[in-house]
Amino acid sequence: MQRNPQLGPKGELSHLLTIDGLPKDILLQILDTARSFVSVTERDVKKVPLLRGKSVFNLFFEPSTRTRTTFEIAAKRLSADVINLNVATSSQTKGETLLDTVANLAAMNADMFVVRHASSGAPHLIARHMGPEIHVINAGDGRHAHPTQGLLDVYTIRHYKEDFTRLTVAVVGDVLHSRVARSEIHALTTLGVPEVRVIGPRTLIPRDIEKLGVRVFHDMDRGLDGVDVVMMLRLQNERMNGALLPSANEYFRSYGLTPERLAKAKPGALVMHPGPMNRGVEIDSAVADGPQSVILHQVTFGIAVRMAVMAILAGNG
Amino acid sequence: MADRVKISGGRLVDPASGSERVADLYIADGRIVGVDTAPAGFEAQAGIDASGMVVCPGLVDLAVRLGSSLESELGAALAGGVTSVACPPDMDPPLDEPGLVEMLARRAESLALSHVYPVGALTQGLAGSRLAEMNELAEAGCVAFSQADEALADNTVLLRALQYAATFDLPVWLRPQDASLARHGVAHDGEIATRLGLPGIPALAETIAVSTILLMVAETGARVHLCRLSAGESVDLVRDAKARGLTVTCDVSAHHVHLSEMDIGYFDAHCRLTPPLRSLRDRDALVRGLADGTIDAVCSDHCPMAEDGKEVPFGEATPGATGLELLLPLTLRWGGSADLASTLRPVTIAPARILGLPQPSLELGAPADLCIFDPAAWWRVGPETLRSRGRNTPFSGYEVQGRVRYTLVGGRIVFEQ
Amino acid sequence: MRLPEAEGLLADLASRMRAEVGPETGLVGIHTGGVWVAQRLHGLLGSTVPMGTIDIAFYRDDFARRGLKPDVRPSALPFDVNGRDIVLVDDVLYTGRTVRAALNMLFDYGRPGRVRLAALVDRGGRQLPICPDFVGGFLTVPNEHAMLLLRRTDSGSLELAMEEDVGGAA
Numbered sequence: 001m002q003r004n005p006q007l008g009p010k011g012e013l014s015h016l017l018t019i020d021g022l023p024k025d026i027l028l029q030i031l032d033t034a035r036s037f038v039s040v041t042e043r044d045v046k047k048v049p050l051l052r053g054k055s056v057f058n059l060f061f062e063p064s065t066r067t068r069t070t071f072e073i074a075a076k077r078l079s080a081d082v083i084n085l086n087v088a089t090s091s092q093t094k095g096e097t098l099l100d101t102v103a104n105l106a107a108m109n110a111d112m113f114v115v116r117h118a119s120s121g122a123p124h125l126i127a128r129h130m131g132p133e134i135h136v137i138n139a140g141d142g143r144h145a146h147p148t149q150g151l152l153d154v155y156t157i158r159h160y161k162e163d164f165t166r167l168t169v170a171v172v173g174d175v176l177h178s179r180v181a182r183s184e185i186h187a188l189t190t191l192g193v194p195e196v197r198v199i200g201p202r203t204l205i206p207r208d209i210e211k212l213g214v215r216v217f218h219d220m221d222r223g224l225d226g227v228d229v230v231m232m233l234r235l236q237n238e239r240m241n242g243a244l245l246p247s248a249n250e251y252f253r254s255y256g257l258t259p260e261r262l263a264k265a266k267p268g269a270l271v272m273h274p275g276p277m278n279r280g281v282e283i284d285s286a287v288a289d290g291p292q293s294v295i296l297h298q299v300t301f302g303i304a305v306r307m308a309v310m311a312i313l314a315g316n317g
Numbered sequence: 318m319a320d321r322v323k324i325s326g327g328r329l330v331d332p333a334s335g336s337e338r339v340a341d342l343y344i345a346d347g348r349i350v351g352v353d354t355a356p357a358g359f360e361a362q363a364g365i366d367a368s369g370m371v372v373c374p375g376l377v378d379l380a381v382r383l384g385s386s387l388e389s390e391l392g393a394a395l396a397g398g399v400t401s402v403a404c405p406p407d408m409d410p411p412l413d414e415p416g417l418v419e420m421l422a423r424r425a426e427s428l429a430l431s432h433v434y435p436v437g438a439l440t441q442g443l444a445g446s447r448l449a450e451m452n453e454l455a456e457a458g459c460v461a462f463s464q465a466d467e468a469l470a471d472n473t474v475l476l477r478a479l480q481y482a483a484t485f486d487l488p489v490w491l492r493p494q495d496a497s498l499a500r501h502g503v504a505h506d507g508e509i510a511t512r513l514g515l516p517g518i519p520a521l522a523e524t525i526a527v528s529t530i531l532l533m534v535a536e537t538g539a540r541v542h543l544c545r546l547s548a549g550e551s552v553d554l555v556r557d558a559k560a561r562g563l564t565v566t567c568d569v570s571a572h573h574v575h576l577s578e579m580d581i582g583y584f585d586a587h588c589r590l591t592p593p594l595r596s597l598r599d600r601d602a603l604v605r606g607l608a609d610g611t612i613d614a615v616c617s618d619h620c621p622m623a624e625d626g627k628e629v630p631f632g633e634a635t636p637g638a639t640g641l642e643l644l645l646p647l648t649l650r651w652g653g654s655a656d657l658a659s660t661l662r663p664v665t666i667a668p669a670r671i672l673g674l675p676q677p678s679l680e681l682g683a684p685a686d687l688c689i690f691d692p693a694a695w696w697r698v699g700p701e702t703l704r705s706r707g708r709n710t711p712f713s714g715y716e717v718q719g720r721v722r723y724t725l726v727g728g729r730i731v732f733e734q
Numbered sequence: 735m736r737l738p739e740a741e742g743l744l745a746d747l748a749s750r751m752r753a754e755v756g757p758e759t760g761l762v763g764i765h766t767g768g769v770w771v772a773q774r775l776h777g778l779l780g781s782t783v784p785m786g787t788i789d790i791a792f793y794r795d796d797f798a799r800r801g802l803k804p805d806v807r808p809s810a811l812p813f814d815v816n817g818r819d820i821v822l823v824d825d826v827l828y829t830g831r832t833v834r835a836a837l838n839m840l841f842d843y844g845r846p847g848r849v850r851l852a853a854l855v856d857r858g859g860r861q862l863p864i865c866p867d868f869v870g871g872f873l874t875v876p877n878e879h880a881m882l883l884l885r886r887t888d889s890g891s892l893e894l895a896m897e898e899d900v901g902g903a904a
Contacts, residue, residue, distance in 0.1 A: 043842055
């Protein structure tokens, strides 16, 4: 009864809100297109004229310089005009509603909104109220989704491992609060990864997560056994000492990725992290900077993936 | 307006006696004065041709928030065949002073629409620390005392409140919810909340509270009614308690009998309800609880609001849905194969008993609060078909069956369409 | 209508280029047909620099109307563009818009010393001031909505085909 809100009438991508429910061929189209953009970013002139004359609004209701910057670079490399709005500090504090803010900006002939919001579902709400000519990209909403992060993660895996259907991938850490984890899980399962594991203490693994198609492990060593990829999650500072976890120290002892633990994974297993890392809390520096880490490549690929998403959306009307 | 009404050819369905038959009904002076045959000298001032329709006692709804407009919401009640409504105390300001209760009662009376039964605040300002003046409030017209959706965080206060109410045999209505376990939660802690990244409210938040309340009822002998059960295990707990002879009653909202967490879909804020919509298994347990009588009553938990309460991200939305006009069609929908008289019991005689009202019936001499509806008529739920100021319903766009054609309160035709 | 043999056109094109194109000239094929032609020319002309391929999808002037095609291929110019003699290779030259896009794209890699254009077939109908340096043959297609395109058979040989335009003029 409810139409997938990110697909247009012909099944084309009109917003990118979540990876949950996206058809595999759209995911593959994004990854394939991103590969072409990687070749663009290796040139002298790292810019293509695709989005010339288009306006991309970075709407960050929750501050995040890193993510905002990657979207900004991606949009600029597509020749779009980029307008950065740190909404947290402007209209929202004057009591304007989310939809009022967005309607005002849409009236300034915006073509695309990149939205970061602390509430799960905010980008869905915005997309529902936009005309078909405006595209919404979710840059992270609450605990719900961070689809471009999920996409760049699978892009990175594909770059090194090629065939998704023979992989075992572990997602480690605070899955409960992580929009990145959810998007990674959906991307991996949609692309046919046969075994996706989540590893963490019971306080940080949400109820019924198995229904997303993952296996749950509470023991780090057993969970890492034989995996091809280890995707670490960031542990927020405010969650380190309290009712969820006793301390960062104890967390590291049970779930920190050390060289010894990584040895449980397959030889040559990839180590990934969405950043920013807490060294010594979720990951040992020796691993983060070690030969199996592809963390910096994730950042490079992230720009190409975001360019691909923007180009495909802008091309769909 | 007509005082003497003849209702001809309707199917009389009486949940009190369980009887169903086609007969004429004669109304005068606010009461049923004749069934089948007119009393001597009866001269109808108005006639209703009820052939093909069902005539039943008016519906009784245990939770109706009247919002900013008493008149429009009571109009919605009548359009839903609801002739008696109980108002929870979470109004602005809360119903914790006799003056506020009297004012509400007076306003309702002057409108002469559905009967309004205020439920008083259990604690002052619903703040959960000091008891409200329950005896004074009862004198002013409160039929029961409750915290509405504000759970009591302090079990000592709860125990004292129940002891005090029991002293004067005052009924206490409680929404079972553990405040700390439910804190920050906006959806049932299950698959959908996990998928959508919504902070969860575990079923445990309700079952712990139900257990606590049941133990306190056994201890204090207070007359307690449990409001809006949502978890399957809560139904089991109440079933056990009733089997042990504890005198508790409970209700569910009509929404929870039909919907589950699945209906949240892509963040449909109209499905942001309190308690949250739970799993399909919970919903099925509620339906079974209704069928076996563990759950006594069904209410609309009517909570009309302007659209901007829902035009925000799911977790920021104001919980609640408009429901008065959906209570009857939803009730008919889950009735399934059961006979109509039994199907209507949880929205007529059961809530009336919980409210302490005389048993509604279609017997000679009974008050003529009546609902006359076309059980076959389909209609589409939407802004154009709802009279409530609130259009906030998860059922928007649904086709439902059963349309109220006439509502009578005190023998007067107060609604027809 | 009867279409000429692509293999024959290719031989003619190569023979016309042979005297003018040295082994150091960079051949750049435009996806997809142009790449096939360039691959064959690369061998026939005995080029010593690896061949380049470009997909002009990001430079098309009809992006706003038609969107991004689903199968954009990575572009690769495995030689330094700056100062180099380059021949752009396309299969069918028609409106000239593809060549315009390819030229713009080429200059984002560097500043070539000279750029020339080779096409297997010139079907006329130019909408831009673009003229090929080398052509395998000319063909008049009366129906402007017909698409003339190059195919590669399983055995690797090239052939021309005609289709009704469904996606838009190339």
